[in-house]
Amino acid sequence: MRHGGLLVQGGYVVRTGPLEELRRCYPEAEVVHRGKALTPPVVNAHTHLDLSTTPRFQGPYPAFIRHVIAHRSSRTPAAVRQGLAELQKNGAGAFGDIAYNLEGAAWLVENSPLPGVVYLEVIHRNPQEAEAVASRLAHLVARLQRRSRRLRVGLAPHTPFNVSPPLLKRLSELAQKEGFPLQMHVAESPEETELLTQGRGALQAIPQSLGLPPYQDLPGLTPVRYLAKLGVLGPHLTLVHGVQVDEEEVQMLAQSGSRVVSCPRSNAALDCGEFPWALYLKHGLEVALGTDSLASSPDLDVRNEALALWGKVDPRVLVRAATRSGYRTLGLETPRITRGTPVSQVQSW
Numbered sequence: 001m002r003h004g005g006l007l008v009q010g011g012y013v014v015r016t017g018p019l020e021e022l023r024r025c026y027p028e029a030e031v032v033h034r035g036k037a038l039t040p041p042v043v044n045a046h047t048h049l050d051l052s053t054t055p056r057f058q059g060p061y062p063a064f065i066r067h068v069i070a071h072r073s074s075r076t077p078a079a080v081r082q083g084l085a086e087l088q089k090n091g092a093g094a095f096g097d098i099a100y101n102l103e104g105a106a107w108l109v110e111n112s113p114l115p116g117v118v119y120l121e122v123i124h125r126n127p128q129e130a131e132a133v134a135s136r137l138a139h140l141v142a143r144l145q146r147r148s149r150r151l152r153v154g155l156a157p158h159t160p161f162n163v164s165p166p167l168l169k170r171l172s173e174l175a176q177k178e179g180f181p182l183q184m185h186v187a188e189s190p191e192e193t194e195l196l197t198q199g200r201g202a203l204q205a206i207p208q209s210l211g212l213p214p215y216q217d218l219p220g221l222t223p224v225r226y227l228a229k230l231g232v233l234g235p236h237l238t239l240v241h242g243v244q245v246d247e248e249e250v251q252m253l254a255q256s257g258s259r260v261v262s263c264p265r266s267n268a269a270l271d272c273g274e275f276p277w278a279l280y281l282k283h284g285l286e287v288a289l290g291t292d293s294l295a296s297s298p299d300l301d302v303r304n305e306a307l308a309l310w311g312k313v314d315p316r317v318l319v320r321a322a323t324r325s326g327y328r329t330l331g332l333e334t335p336r337i338t339r340g341t342p343v344s345q346v347q348s349w
């Protein structure tokens with residue numbers, strides 16, 4: 001609602017509606033302006049809490065990947081704890097987190113007071129081992145899920161190039177069969193498209209510099225077309241970023257029921273381009289927002305992602321992205337502000 005208001009009495013919302021109407025009905029009530037929006041607690045649908053103590057990087061995406069690899073020892077449960085504390089300080093209502101290692105994920109499922117999803121990151125390129133790796137991961141998801149207090153457990157195949165095609169297919173089948181969610185970085189950088197379509201570029205140089213085999217048998221397709229061909233798109237999959245897409249690919253995503261999370265400040269910091277909001281909205285996709293990690297974003301407050309786009313994208317779309325779309329993306333009920341809602345559960349922007 002544009003120009004809306006809440007009537008508050010004794011710490012509770014008594015009525016909601018257009019500000020003018022509330023003023024007319026309650027002429028003695030004091031009017032307190034609270035910034036740009038009043039919403040339920042916002043949702044950070046994509047972050048990496050274990051990168052909370054890694055120095056922040058700005059520059060091209062392939063150099064960022066090298067930066068993260070160089071600082072991998074900083075990804076500890078202590079970093080996860082620090083990131084979670086920041087989310088709570090910001091008043092987040094839920095979150096989706098990518099966990100690089102099992103220790104951090106285990107700490108989170110046992111300790112997080114916030115609901116959401118923790119996705120275990122998967123990087124595995126040997127197609128011969130796909131079947132064994134997939135069943136091991138599915139068992140791990142089930143085991144962690146049993147220990148979890150508030151979080152659902154899922155998997156995060158890192159990118160279309162860091163997981164072998166048979167493993168990606170198998171994880172997608174298992175996710176649908178066993179009902180766990182997947183989240184994956186897709187169509188993030190121009191370099192990703194260059195690697196997948198032409199097999200070369202700055203990303204191809206990374207495994208070689210680490211003494212690993214080069215990326216091989218690349219599909220010769222753009223990221224979303226590749227995933228569509230493999231048959232892994234669908235409501236069980238949340239794509240993160242989706243910047244490097246054309247209209248036909250956005251249509252493929254819409255028809256498949258896949259979910260989408262945008263991280264605008266991280267995309268800007270890593271020279272990845274701008275998320276095409278108009279295309280996604282034209283095809284009826286519901287987009288959630290995430291901050292990505294503190295290694296590429298200045299903070300974990302998803303309101304600041306929306307505010308970075310204020311004036312460029314309809315504010316109602318941004319508010320919805322940070323609230324309802326976030327809850328839905330994570331499979332949670334969206335809280336509502338209504339008569340009886342404690343005012344402590346209303347977030348101002």
Ligand SMILES: [Zn+2]
Nearest residue numbers: 048185292293
């Ligand atoms: Zn990410």
